[in-house]
Amino acid sequence: MAAEVVAALDVGMTVEQIKASQIGMKALGAGIAVGLTGIGAGVAEMAIGSAAVGATAENKDMFGLALLFTVIPETIVIFGLVVALLLLFV
Amino acid sequence: MLKAKQMSRLLIAGSRDQMAPVIAELYRHNLFHIEEYVDAGAEGYEGFKIGTPLSGASEKSADLIKIRAIANTIAIRADDVDVGPSCSRDELQIKIERELPLLEREVEELTVRRSRFEARVKELDQKIIEITPFSDIPVDMNLYHGYKRFTTIAGYVSREVNLNIPHEMHFSKGKDKNFLVVVFPTEQKSEVDKALAEAGFQPVPVPDESGSARGRIEFYSGETAALNKEIQEINKQLENVKQKHAAFLVACEELLKAEVDQTEAPLRFATTKQTFVAEGWVPSDKVAVITNSLVYMTDGKIFVTVVPTDLEHDPVPVEYNNPDFAKPTQVLMDVYSRPKYTELDPTLMISIVFPIFFGLILGDVGYGLILLVMAYGLRRFLKGEEGRMLLDVLRNASISSIFFGIVFSEFLGFAIPGWNPILYSRHLMSEHGGHGPNIPELLVVSVWIGIIHLTLGRILGIINHAQQDHGHHRTQAIMSNFGWIAVMWGILIAIWSTVMMPLMPDLIGLPVVMAVLGVGFNLNVGHFVGAALLLMGIIFIARESVLEVIELPSIVSHVLSYSRLVAVGLSSVAIAMVVNFLSITMFIEPQLENLSVVGVIIILFGIVVFVIGHALNTALGILGGGLHSIRLHYVEFFTKFYKGGGKKYVPFGMKRRFTEE
Numbered sequence: 161m162a163a164e165v166v167a168a169l170d171v172g173m174t175v176e177q178i179k180a181s182q183i184g185m186k187a188l189g190a191g192i193a194v195g196l197t198g199i200g201a202g203v204a205e206m207a208i209g210s211a212a213v214g215a216t217a218e219n220k221d222m223f224g225l226a227l228l229f230t231v232i233p234e235t236i237v238i239f240g241l242v243v244a245l246l247l248l249f250v
Numbered sequence: 251m252l253k254a255k256q257m258s259r260l261l262i263a264g265s266r267d268q269m270a271p272v273i274a275e276l277y278r279h280n281l282f283h284i285e286e287y288v289d290a291g292a293e294g295y296e297g298f299k300i301g302t303p304l305s306g307a308s309e310k311s312a313d314l315i316k317i318r319a320i321a322n323t324i325a326i327r328a329d330d331v332d333v334g335p336s337c338s339r340d341e342l343q344i345k346i347e348r349e350l351p352l353l354e355r356e357v358e359e360l361t362v363r364r365s366r367f368e369a370r371v372k373e374l375d376q377k378i379i380e381i382t383p384f385s386d387i388p389v390d391m392n393l394y395h396g397y398k399r400f401t402t403i404a405g406y407v408s409r410e411v412n413l414n415i416p417h418e419m420h421f422s423k424g425k426d427k428n429f430l431v432v433v434f435p436t437e438q439k440s441e442v443d444k445a446l447a448e449a450g451f452q453p454v455p456v457p458d459e460s461g462s463a464r465g466r467i468e469f470y471s472g473e474t475a476a477l478n479k480e481i482q483e484i485n486k487q488l489e490n491v492k493q494k495h496a497a498f499l500v501a502c503e504e505l506l507k508a509e510v511d512q513t514e515a516p517l518r519f520a521t522t523k524q525t526f527v528a529e530g531w532v533p534s535d536k537v538a539v540i541t542n543s544l545v546y547m548t549d550g551k552i553f554v555t556v557v558p559t560d561l562e563h564d565p566v567p568v569e570y571n572n573p574d575f576a577k578p579t580q581v582l583m584d585v586y587s588r589p590k591y592t593e594l595d596p597t598l599m600i601s602i603v604f605p606i607f608f609g610l611i612l613g614d615v616g617y618g619l620i621l622l623v624m625a626y627g628l629r630r631f632l633k634g635e636e637g638r639m640l641l642d643v644l645r646n647a648s649i650s651s652i653f654f655g656i657v658f659s660e661f662l663g664f665a666i667p668g669w670n671p672i673l674y675s676r677h678l679m680s681e682h683g684g685h686g687p688n689i690p691e692l693l694v695v696s697v698w699i700g701i702i703h704l705t706l707g708r709i710l711g712i713i714n715h716a717q718q719d720h721g722h723h724r725t726q727a728i729m730s731n732f733g734w735i736a737v738m739w740g741i742l743i744a745i746w747s748t749v750m751m752p753l754m755p756d757l758i759g760l761p762v763v764m765a766v767l768g769v770g771f772n773l774n775v776g777h778f779v780g781a782a783l784l785l786m787g788i789i790f791i792a793r794e795s796v797l798e799v800i801e802l803p804s805i806v807s808h809v810l811s812y813s814r815l816v817a818v819g820l821s822s823v824a825i826a827m828v829v830n831f832l833s834i835t836m837f838i839e840p841q842l843e844n845l846s847v848v849g850v851i852i853i854l855f856g857i858v859v860f861v862i863g864h865a866l867n868t869a870l871g872i873l874g875g876g877l878h879s880i881r882l883h884y885v886e887f888f889t890k891f892y893k894g895g896g897k898k899y900v901p902f903g904m905k906r907r908f909t910e911e
Contacts, residue, residue, distance in 0.1 A: 224585035225585060225586070227877065228585075228877070228880070228881060228884055228885075231877050231878070231881055232881070232885060234814075234878075235807070235811055235814070238811070238813065238814045238817050238818065239810065239813075241817040241818075241820075241821065242693065242810075242813045242816075242817050245689050245693070245816075245817065245820060246689070246690075246693070249686070249687055249689040249690075250689060250690050
């Protein structure tokens with residue numbers, strides 16, 4: 161506790177303020193994790209998606225496989241989501 | 251189970267006059283997968299040629315084409331027609347001779363008339379488009395043409411134009427562009443063109459009409475309306491034809507297809523002038539049935555024998571062999587690839603694991619019930635076999651979803667009142683009853699599922715290689731698969747010896763072997779065992795293919811990929827919670843306290859938000875739950891052992907739905 165108070169005095173904030181800003185930082189981190197990985201997954205899915213639509217237009221039987229290829233990069237955003245969940249709840 | 255149905259290669263030989271009864275009998279059994287004869291001078295087939303169709307083939311094909319053309323015009327598909335009382339062959343034959351030409355003429359007349367009307371409507375629409383710009387100019391359209399010395403031009407300009415020559419001009423201001431009609435002496439055309447070009451002139455053709463523009467537009471619109479009415483009338487008549495003759499048409503199609511298939515079958519046989527030879531595949535347990543019935547039908551005048559199968563080179567067709575509850579899952583296997591004949595068929599495993607994954611992701615009683623209703627409700631619209639199988643998969647998944655909904659205590663994102671989650675909670679907010687979410691535990695459980703699933707995949711890989719490969723390569727492939735398991739468990743043991751995690755074994759307490767000086771970190775027995783396993787695994791993998799070693803990080807990413815079971819599930823819980831919060835806490839509850847007229851509207855709005863939100867989340871739930879579960883199979887599980895690429899077993903014959911034998 162003493163160390164926290166000293167640290168608080170150093171930056172001119174109360175312990176409550178520091179705790180609140182820590183929660184805020186966690187939320188920001190979680191948001192960034194999901195947001196950036198979302199962009200990453202989107203960029204990756206862009207090319208696959210257009211190719212998948214083309215393939216499906218030529219051959220309707222490709223639909224199942226094409227849909228599957230399209231969701232493969234979704235792993236990236238899921239890792240982001242997992243990181244966000246760990247930040248927020250652990 | 252876990253294996254394709256066992257097939258035997260059957261060879262049928264006989265004199266040519268026995269061909270027709272043999273074909274009929276094979277078609278009736280619907281079991282014989284014909285191995286098509288290719289005229290490539292194969293050993294033992296010298297002097298054989300591809301057969302010629304039986305008599306009557308071309309007439310029947312012509313009839314079949316007629317029926318398909320009609321069915322196409324009135325948009326009938328056999329899958330959309332309910333199975334009624336089936337017709338006998340003779341009845342249909344008579345009907346085909348009598349009714350088919352009449353029906354063909356009727357449909358053709360109607361469609362020809364319809365396309366003539368449609369063409370006329372298009373023509374009139376074009377005329378209306380051409381006249382419309384002139385409708386603001388109060389001049390009889392007769393006055394636009396018929397001059398020798400004068401020229402009329404019309405078009406759009408960006409601003410008003412002043413001409414220094416004798417002319418008559420009508421100018422109408424519009425919103426974006428202005429319309430103008432000018433009549434001027436032909437010899438001064440160049441000056442007019444110049445002046446107009448400066449005003450950004452875009453010409454439009456002057457229509458060859460008489461009378462007022464508005465009057466003409468009204469006249470043509472009336473005509474199109476009348477024509478459209480006629481077209482509707484024709485469509486109604488075609489619909490009547492469809493209602494009346496649908497059963498007849500699909501039955502005819504079936505009958506004729508069966509006959510055409512049979513008359514054309516000799517094209518797939520090897521024949522000489524006097525004899526024929528047919529080769530093909532039959533499920534091994536049916537060989538006796540087919541042989542006996544063929545011999546009986548031909549009074550013993552043919553020769554039937556089983557030819558030994560060469561598993562490595564023969565393209566054995568693959569028919570699934572699964573218990574009934576696993577059959578719908580075959581559709582998911584065919585999307586990826588049918589297993590090879592010598593390979594393990596993982597359908598049974600998917601049929602069990604897929605619903606569990608789906609339930610883990612979409613564990614919600616409410617959504618589960620909605621999907622269950624959908625799985626039964628959509629049966630009315632999806633009548634094809636594949637559609638039915640998909641709906642069965644959805645049904646199994648939704649039952650699992652309800653089960654896990656009870657486990658997680660969730661109903662449309664709410665906690666089930668008076669019922670606490672068994673084991674772990676996914677409720678993101680604790681004020682809705684129960685405790686907060688057990689995210690770390692849930693994540694570890696999902697990782698455990700991954701570890702077990704992937705280990706199972708590698709074990710299946712070992713079995714596949716043991717069955718398919720030979721000699722040195724077989725040993726290496728088996729060792730390599732074992733190496734992958736060793737690397738994974740080696741890493742796990744090393745991690746367990748280093749950090750403590752919930753629901754994972756704690757190996758930190760193992761006896762210390764060596765202390766790393768200066769860091770305060772002790773290497774215990776676990777670390778050494780882990781490292782030994784890791785090293786051994788890498789050696790085994792590298793012995794099969796050194797390049798595989800760069801794939802090692804995929805062990806970590808594939809195991810962590812299973813955390814989607816929790817992550818995607820939690821995102822759907824979060825969406826449901828947000829929808830509930832928006833609609834109930836923000837819109838409905840505050841208004842219920844003191845009702846007013848405005849309040850009722852807001853409550854109605856809240857209900858709309860609730861319904862749309864949950865409909866959206868259900869759709870996302872199917873996509874998320876279904877796609878991610880199947881993806882875990884296709885990408886993470888199958889890559890460990892499954893190759894696929896088997897040939898589909900297509901027996902000669904058909905499942906009759908509308909006709910009798």
